[in-house]
């Protein structure tokens with residue numbers, strides 16, 4: 343009975359990874375006592391979405407611990423908190439001056455800058471003015487922006503206009519830039535919680551913040567964590583699975599967050615080179631990496647690139663990627679996988 347309840351699927355949206363046997367299903371198992379396990383399952387809200395953590399730990403794993411860690415992280419990284427460190431930096435008019443900031447902020451920005459370099463600016467945290475212009479920031483907008491306003495804001499979008507000094511935790515703006523960490527923050531949060539769990543001597547865990555996932559070890563049935571991609575053929579029948587005992591998965595897509603202006607829909611992922619929301623037949627990208635920070639930022643970058651460039655990038659950098667495209671003729675979603683992702687899938691099925 344426990345086995346069969348574990349095999350029920352936790353369905354999420356069409357193209358997101360699906361994790362089996364977690365959340366409330368696991369609680370049922372602990373209550374029925376059919377596994378000699380010390381797995382604890384906790385969930386809550388953070389970063390405008392949910393989080394859930396399942397862990398088997400030698401020290402205590404508490405809701406209070408997770409909440410206070412996530413709260414201290416968002417007090418640095420959140421654009422929605424006007425007093426956060428990132429908001430204070432965004433508002434400051436100190437152009438050209440080095441300003442001290444918390445180590446966490448320098449750390450996440452250093453990771454972001456590395457991905458920006460690697461992806462030739464497809465991922466760029468200085469995209470904030472464009473995010474706001476297109477109505478994905480704090481303020482709502484009712485019309486698409488004019489070409490002039492896009493051109494004006496584009497002048498202050500470039501990751502090279504931000505400089506970091508990791509040795510003394512300082513930052514400086516070379517122009518009046520604004521930063522948006524939404525494309526990397528959830529992944530960074532997942533990795534941060536992974537460190538917290540490691541400190542609590544958790545040998546096995548699954549962390550999920552809004553669909554960005556990191557695992558270690560085994561689930562309560564002593565199997566690697568089983569995570570599936572629903573093949574987006576509309577039937578919801580066939581699925582492709584990964585069996586993971588380490589690493590992270592993150593997804594970027596056009597299906598979750600978009601705006602409709604004059605009956606045309608615009609996704610929240612913006613090409614920082616053109617100033618316009620990405621517009622192509624790619625509907626979702628899922629990336630597997632050792633850390634969720636990297637997976638999260640790369641998923642956004644690959645989504646910006648579009649199918650051909652994303653697949654070429656994945657192959658040339660040996661990155662495991664699943665790409666979902668929409669075929670307007672057949673009115674179907676198609677899934678494609680990089681060589682590294684096909685190898686992972688083979689191990690998991």
Ligand code: ADP
Pocket residue numbers: 464465466467469473478522523524525526528593594595598599610611612613614638641642646
């Ligand atoms: P999600 O937040 O749904 O997981 P992403 O990880 O792709 O999706 O992050 C998208 C968010 O990142 C957007 O809502 C926006 O705030 C920001 N963003 C948009 N375009 C870019 C970009 N090219 N580089 C970095 N961040 C971006």
Ligand code: MG
Pocket residue numbers: 524525526592593594637638639640641642
């Ligand atoms: Mg992302």
